[in-house]
Amino acid sequence: MALRSVATCPRSLRRFFSTSGFGFPPRPAAPQPREEAEPSTNLFVSGLSKRTTTEKLREAFSPFGEVIHARVVTDHVTGYSKGFGFVRYAKIEDAAKGIEGMHGKFLDGWVIFAEYARPRPQPPSPQNSGYAN
């Protein structure tokens, strides 16, 4: 008898999602347009061969400037390369020459792409985050 009332839909609430033109935010935000990042000493290199290692990456970018650090990103489980890496130069002008000199070039049989790496969120340091005891 009284079990048919569970399916009564409140039409008053449905109008907010059907008749209004603002059901959901059309575009929350676009903090990263996924375009070129700002010039920095940190470079993002993609298109690497699976066999390209960190030292080969460094050797490839060394002639264009002083490479502070180079690293091919590898999976921490399998240990294999993910096909991209990072190169950090001592100066931005060196990084620019590294991009100019290696972007679109071949490395281990693959055309690599060199561009400025995007800044990534820095982990807050509990000893220097501004909080005093």
Place this chain on the structure above:
DNA sequence: GCTGAGCGT
């Protein structure tokens, strides 16, 4: 250890 765009152990 590959399928191959993509922003890190």
